[in-house]
Amino acid sequence: MTLQELLDDSPKLHRIGKVGVHVPISYDLSDRALRLIDQNVDASSRTLETGAGISTILFAIKHTRHTCIVPESDLADRIKEYCRQKSVSAENVNFHLGRSENILPGLHTDPLDLVLIDGQHAFPAPFIDWYYTARNLKVGGMLLIDDIQLWTGRVLKDFLNEEPEWRLIKELAGRTAAFIKEKDYSHEKWWGQQPYIVRKSRRLIRASELRQALAMLAKGKVRPLKSKIKARMRGE
Numbered sequence: 001m002t003l004q005e006l007l008d009d010s011p012k013l014h015r016i017g018k019v020g021v022h023v024p025i026s027y028d029l030s031d032r033a034l035r036l037i038d039q040n041v042d043a044s045s046r047t048l049e050t051g052a053g054i055s056t057i058l059f060a061i062k063h064t065r066h067t068c069i070v071p072e073s074d075l076a077d078r079i080k081e082y083c084r085q086k087s088v089s090a091e092n093v094n095f096h097l098g099r100s101e102n103i104l105p106g107l108h109t110d111p112l113d114l115v116l117i118d119g120q121h122a123f124p125a126p127f128i129d130w131y132y133t134a135r136n137l138k139v140g141g142m143l144l145i146d147d148i149q150l151w152t153g154r155v156l157k158d159f160l161n162e163e164p165e166w167r168l169i170k171e172l173a174g175r176t177a178a179f180i181k182e183k184d185y186s187h188e189k190w191w192g193q194q195p196y197i198v199r200k201s202r203r204l205i206r207a208s209e210l211r212q213a214l215a216m217l218a219k220g221k222v223r224p225l226k227s228k229i230k231a232r233m234r235g236e
Contacts, residue, residue: 050119104132
């Protein structure tokens with residue numbers, strides 16, 4: 001089976017609706033994102049995704065050693081059944097049933113060639129997914145962040161875009177950001193070593209200093225305020 005054949009016969013794997021009334025629907029990566037995966041992995045690749053869907057079937061088609069973290073066992077079963085019906089082997093897909101924030105901290109994998117973050121999009125899930133998968137992604141490996149039209153995905157994308165260890169190579173259909181990991185990344189950085197945090201914090205820091213100064217003036221603490229301003233000008 002090819003990616004095009006999968007796209008032409010795309011299954012509705014997800015379900016929405018009230019208890020007892022489940023409407024089939026498909027929450028999928030864009031065709032462009034799927035094609036990027038198709039072009040960059042093969043049977044020698046080690047891959048991981050949070051969330052599951054058509055992308056999981058594509059990883060099975062490509063015979064990658066794939067780790068899929070998905071909380072719904074029914075969704076995993078529908079993926080396996082589709083693969084069975086289409087004679088696609090899913091034996092290399094290792095499903096971990098549960099929430100990624102519970103599974104990833106204790107998960108041990110071989111070094112990864114590609115990571116797809118496309119699970120829970122509510123705060124702080126995408127950041128947790130990145131935090132625990134970045135360490136296992138090879139230098140030169142690819143990171144895909146889906147749903148960057150949502151605030152959580154957009155912030156993660158903007159943060160990494162200013163980190164020197166990561167290089168944004170593409171934005172796909174306005175929904176998916178593709179990065180290459182160019183250097184080993186350390187989570188031991190303090191906030192002053194993270195350009196995005198520094199830039200976003202400047203206005204907040206100035207506003208806080210202004211409030212402190214006004215409070216000191218209101219209390220008649222002119223001399224301590226002058227000392228504070230002089231120290232600030234000296235960079236202390």
